[in-house]
Amino acid sequence: MRKTFNFSAGPAVLPESVLQEAADEMLDYKGSGMSVMEISHRSALFQSIIDETEAALRTLMNIPNDYEVLFLQGGTSLQFAMIPMNFMRNRKADYIVTGYWAKKAYQEAKLYGEIHVAASSEDDNFSHIPDCSDLDISPDSDYVYMCENSTIYGTKFHKRPDSKGKILINDISSCFLSEPMNVSDYDMLFGGIQKNLGPAGLVIAIIRKDLISETVLPGTPTMLRYKTHADKGSMYNTPPTYNIYIVGKVIKWIQSLGGLDKMKKINESKAALLYDYLDKSDMFCGLADKDSRSLMNITFRTGSEALDSAFVKAAGENGIISIKGHRAIGGIRANLYNAMPIEGVQHLVQFMEAFEKSEGQYE
Numbered sequence: 001m002r003k004t005f006n007f008s009a010g011p012a013v014l015p016e017s018v019l020q021e022a023a024d025e026m027l028d029y030k031g032s033g034m035s036v037m038e039i040s041h042r043s044a045l046f047q048s049i050i051d052e053t054e055a056a057l058r059t060l061m062n063i064p065n066d067y068e069v070l071f072l073q074g075g076t077s078l079q080f081a082m083i084p085m086n087f088m089r090n091r092k093a094d095y096i097v098t099g100y101w102a103k104k105a106y107q108e109a110k111l112y113g114e115i116h117v118a119a120s121s122e123d124d125n126f127s128h129i130p131d132c133s134d135l136d137i138s139p140d141s142d143y144v145y146m147c148e149n150s151t152i153y154g155t156k157f158h159k160r161p162d163s164k165g166k167i168l169i170n171d172i173s174s175c176f177l178s179e180p181m182n183v184s185d186y187d188m189l190f191g192g193i194q195k196n197l198g199p200a201g202l203v204i205a206i207i208r209k210d211l212i213s214e215t216v217l218p219g220t221p222t223m224l225r226y227k228t229h230a231d232k233g234s235m236y237n238t239p240p241t242y243n244i245y246i247v248g249k250v251i252k253w254i255q256s257l258g259g260l261d262k263m264k265k266i267n268e269s270k271a272a273l274l275y276d277y278l279d280k281s282d283m284f285c286g287l288a289d290k291d292s293r294s295l296m297n298i299t300f301r302t303g304s305e306a307l308d309s310a311f312v313k314a315a316g317e318n319g320i321i322s323i324k325g326h327r328a329i330g331g332i333r334a335n336l337y338n339a340m341p342i343e344g345v346q347h348l349v350q351f352m353e354a355f356e357k358s359e360g361q362y363e
């Protein structure tokens, strides 16, 4: 057992058993005498790593064969530009703005065309997911964009928006593999892996094959065309090999727990521990509306900035790491990604109880 519990938003906690396995293989991967970091991406050894990672992801998420799985770089933020470059053929798109990252994606898309905000909860400080059952989408819109889970505000869609037959693109960075998803409900799912699946530097995109084409906005660089990567099995250039290797191990770890249904149950019981406490606490108050709550990112505050800071400081001294809220919203945030053990959440809640009892004078 490690000495601290890491509640960081990302890069974030990874399963201890995965890190241990990676450590065991660090100097000699499968008798090769080399670390995975040192192996050519063109070698048979690495080809089997990427093939196995993709196959395991397809099985775990039940990804239909008419979807491409791409391993990309540039972080989730580069997708905010790649999506319009590749799909905004009429130069029109609809964005659902439910938080910090959805807004960033919206602002980037505006560089390429006319963007309509189909729904937003910004007036309400992004504390809930707006009703998306009857969106006002223009008939010639190229796609509808959403972000499943707001990492910073701690909200999540609990119902798929009705995109009225339009292509639906979903950023799932902060809830990737946290629960089952019906892939064919979306035309593209994508996310950075540094929240739930591995080290920073890799993005996984799952895209309907028939949407990937030569037709992109004029001037789109070769590296920023999905087709470039689809045609070359994500090896047009050197992919982040070590990250792909770790993702493969994290997927195996989820499978060993019982797959995504089980992962969801575990995540629900972890989140319930903290939400239940927030709902009865007199000192701490949850920030997201109850019907929009995230299982992964839980935001709360005490009502006083000074007390929030005192809490974050005392938590840090008690093995509770990276619990400060994002600078955009302040307060406190506990990120309960897949690899956060239930003991970590129990420790946090016990600490919150003790802190509350001490009326902020916790020593």
Ligand SMILES: *Cc1c(COP(=O)(O)O)cnc(C)c1O
Residues within 6 Å of the ligand: 010, 074, 075, 076, 077, 078, 101, 147, 149, 150, 151, 171, 172, 173, 174, 192, 195
């Ligand atoms: C972290 C995060 C991002 C940004 O990811 P980068 O890889 O840093 O660009 C985008 N969207 C969501 C939902 C995130 O949680």
